Amino acid sequence: MFRLFLVLLLASGLNSVARADDLRPGYLEIREVAVEKGAAAHQYNITWKAPIRPGLAARVVPVFPSDCTATEPVRSVDATALLARWNIDCGETLAGRSVRLGGMEDTAADALLRYQSAGGITQAARLTPANPVAEIAQQPDRWQVARTYFITGVEHILMGYDHLLFVLCLVLLLNGAWRVAATVTAFTVAHSLTLVATTLEWVTIPGPPVEAAIALSIVFLAVEIVKRKPGELRLSERLPWVVAFLFGLLHGFGFAGALAEIGLPQGEVPMALLTFNLGVEAGQLVIVGLAMLALWAMRHTYPLHAARFQTLSAYVIGSIAAMWLLQRVWTG
Structure with a gap:
């Protein structure tokens, strides 16, 4: 079961392009x-x-x-x-x-x-x-705008492989549903702040450095998962909400870049921003729920392989993110 998951994960990373924020519609x-x-x-x-x-x-x-x-x-x-x-x-x-x-x-x-x-x-x-x-x-x-941008937000988190892998890393790193929920909430609040600030042109940051930093954030979490030891809490385990919030600010710039490609309807900017964010959050909750269910099933069905599964998953995710980082630095 876990081997199949790893093969699919690797395939999705290798099939994606360097800029995983591209919505591709x-x-x-x-x-x-x-x-x-x-x-x-x-x-x-x-x-x-x-x-x-x-x-x-x-x-x-x-x-x-x-x-x-x-x-x-x-x-x-x-x-x-x-x-x-x-x-x-x-x-x-x-x-x-x-x-x-x-x-x-x-x-x-x-x-x-x-x-x-x-x-x-x-x-x-x-x-x-x-x-x-x-x-x-x-x-x-107005509701046509709401439906369109909500679906766009859902599609973006599901097809934006870098955001997807970052959220999966949080699930692999942390134990306990409430701890995961609180950390993902901090990530959501942070990327919502920078998404709004960038879309409304309060803050402007060039895209290539942001894309490279997003890939680096996934590499960081993957390394944290691989290097953790029983009884020794690493930085991301001690302060997961702070780490998720800080990296969430970066990911928000990535969301804003994707949203800028399709534009916002004049006169309905607040509605479009709100529903896009809600769509991202809905897609994110689906990812977290499925990942936690898969881990729960692994721990109950193959308890001896659960830790190995998490470590191997972190290696695959980290390798994909490192590939993205090199591509984005090279082409940026």
């Missing part, structure tokens, strides 16, 4: 351009970012109503995504009408749509293979 941005009063066409600037790995870049194309004509897209490609920008002119406003991602049914990825009117009113929607169509509301719905 597609991202379609539609910005309405202010035109002179009485002009016949409604003009929009379109940005389509399609990650290469899930197949969005090769298979998916934004489809607009038939009365819209498009200019030739300007395309560029980086290591992970295709970026295309173009303009469209529509006979009628897109408000109250639908936009579709053609070909999305054949992929296993989601996409986020962000629409901004000429007056600066922004709304967001989530498109999936099962529902690749979004209707642009004439009046943005």
Whole structure:
């Protein structure tokens, strides 16, 4: 059982890229351009970012109503995504009408749509293979924003492998449900503070150093797990809440960087921030619960192997984090 867990853990780390904060959804941005009063066409600037790995870049194309004509897209490609920008002119406003991602049914990825009117009113929607169509509301719905950003928060913690491994390290390091809960709460409070501060531009820190420091925080916890001895409490065991809080501040900058990629809807920034945070916390609680259940089962089913399982898990996690650290320092 524990060997299978370790193989899956190693595979997830090796398959992830250096920047594990990348949400990896597609991202379609539609910005309405202010035109002179009485002009016949409604003009929009379109940005389509399609990650290469899930197949969005090769298979998916934004489809607009038939009365819209498009200019030739300007395309560029980086290591992970295709970026295309173009303009469209529509006979009628897109408000109250639908936009579709053609070909999305054949992929296993989601996409986020962000629409901004000429007056600066922004709304967001989530498109999936099962529902690749979004209707642009004439009046943005606050609960639509809440749902979209809550799901985005859940997805981020589940697909943000560095945050995932940090939380798993806390579970492996500490004993007792209440102790784990209190420590994870300190981590949550800290990353919520820096997420809000960075998103509202009260604090600004370059991304590459933050990404490297996040990887280093996982290496630190993995070393603490490996080097602990019975009867000798290490720093992270004596003061787990302080350690989790300090490192949580770093992880909050990582969350903010990911959130900045998809943007925040104007007029609904507090709601988007709150629900994104709640989504992160919900995903985090699922991870902690499953990890604690797995450890409990291991200790009761294979008591002689439980300590070995935790140590080997720490070695795997530490190796993955060290790989990330080297990649981020090298490419940063």
